Amino acid sequence: MPTRKPRSSRTGRATMADVATAAGVSAMTVSRALNRPDKVSEEVRARVAEASRRLGFVPSRLAAALATARSMTVTVLIPSLTNSVFIDVLAGIQETLSPHGYQPVIGVTGYAPEEEERVLRTQLASGPDGVILTGLDHTPATWDLLRGLPTPVVHTMDLARNFAGDTDDALTVGFSQFDAGHAVGRHLVERGRRRIGLIAGQLDPRTRQRCDGWRQALVEAGLHDPALELMVPDSTSVALGAELLERMLAAHPDLDALFLCNDDLAQGALFHCARRGIAVPGRLAVAGFNDLGGAAWTIPPLTTVATPRHAIGVEAARLLLAAINGNDNGPRSVDLGFRLMVRETT
Amino acid sequence: MPTRKPRSSRTGRATMADVATAAGVSAMTVSRALNRPDKVSEEVRARVAEASRRLGFVPSRLAAALATARSMTVTVLIPSLTNSVFIDVLAGIQETLSPHGYQPVIGVTGYAPEEEERVLRTQLASGPDGVILTGLDHTPATWDLLRGLPTPVVHTMDLARNFAGDTDDALTVGFSQFDAGHAVGRHLVERGRRRIGLIAGQLDPRTRQRCDGWRQALVEAGLHDPALELMVPDSTSVALGAELLERMLAAHPDLDALFLCNDDLAQGALFHCARRGIAVPGRLAVAGFNDLGGAAWTIPPLTTVATPRHAIGVEAARLLLAAINGNDNGPRSVDLGFRLMVRETT
DNA sequence: TGTTTCGATGTTACCGCTAACACCAAAGGC
């Protein structure tokens, strides 16, 4: 009867104890050899490495996490996976956390604070070392949860000072959506436009802030006409942009400028103009938002607002890492600004 | 002196033992009340629920995972976060796994099999209950790792039968990249084009298969000219498409049709044509690949190949869930096909 | 009425790792 290898684990995988036996040392020494090599003699280190390799040992992060109370994961909650804005933020987060051994774990909230609360609850069960959220509009229960957390929390895409609620002195990384919207409004005004409209979809708080900023700029110029605002809850798309512009022009043929709260809407609007022979910017000026991939490559190239999405992810992750490591003396709120990209549609 | 609440945990959070004490039962009963309510009397169930709520108890998934050897996580490895193709797949996976309580954990491989191996290694340390990979081109060591896994593995975006290596009878979900490329090539030939070029970036194995299919179609028609192939390793973008088309036209002004291996390249090509006054499809036919968001909204609308990205994610997750639950008698390879979207650029 | 059955609950022993402390031999100080 052949002796079986002493793979003790239920999963059939080698455990630290197996490696210890094979290397003729204790489990603790194996742990040290792997995690704090300087604490172990060179000879033993080599024996452990060899045994470990031979058995194909993969240390269980689960067990380590349980023992050390550090999971090396970070919960990241975003509204949607299909909106490239959040994916860019996520990419920045992932690139920054990864080299430090932290694993982002993604939750999708569908733009709904209640769903966010639910997802956060389930994610907290796996004991993340930090949390990154989108926006500051959370349910009261979510704020309670966050307050009770022993780990740091960073909010992105918005700034505490722009939020109309108690933010608990939270860590925030973003830019002023209001100011960005305002800048677009003012730009259209300065271009001499008088009948300036607004089209928005996906009415999350950030979109609303942009709209508020735009409205404010128009009010300041004495040009605001509520009839020229078309806001729908549907998620944005090129098709929606074309459709909404058509509706708006039917009702207000005198429209001479338009702010669309996301570039895909703007792209749809440009398409509609091309199809209908509406001169851009001759008869209608068009501005978008976000400076997504193709914005510089529409015809004519789209005026829009470049938002620092990737940088927000990077900075949020940095702030979080600092907080995890106990550096709580850095900035609590980081404003990464935005840039109005004036191209040829205005 | 006020008595402190018996929060035993290091993290300050309530543990199951705390809830047990509060409810006047044993920890095991709490566990049962939460996980198998039918095994517990209604009265105790209520007491546990109440105590649990009062203490804000969140059961530690880590501890549960360690005890049950089920982490309820699935490792998902994708080449890039910024390519929307993989995000669409990911969204399908996430939507499908989530209702079953499984949490996708994402790893980014940067299109490099060696990096994939490295990322996989670190991810396996957290004991996922399943693995979903992109493509079938893995390092030998990766294949070894996968073979040794006690959990199921699904490969996406490709089909075992199209792969020129040993796939170990792996579970695969995808479509034939080769056939899709071939369909585009044949379509351009059938439109009567004679000087048909190819532009490709991001030369991963799937892109290469598309190119191979296209080439085969041209060879079959006796129209293949290697000089009309322009393949670069850079990642694709609208800007790159415009630039590469300019280069190709400079060298081959007689070009009358072009297949670009991704829609963003095609969009750039269309932009270049508009700028240079090149009639599409009059003088030059253009076809893209993937049917990304704006493809139907270019001017003119882009002929491209619609790929079932979301469905691939959904189906991959389904297959994986079935395998996790021991249903190994389903299909091992799922071909979700593709659709040639003939619009106005060809 | 005594025995069996069964549903509800408790006990024990881990899962795989690491913190904290114990231990021990060799090196260093006086």
Place this chain on the structure above:
DNA sequence: GCCTTTGGTGTTAGCGGTAACATCGAAACA
């Protein structure tokens, strides 16, 4: 030469759950 330091290693206990088995009272049965 004796006592302290020190570097290397082992031991013990426990992280927060759960599987498996033990227990026990009441209902069901003979």
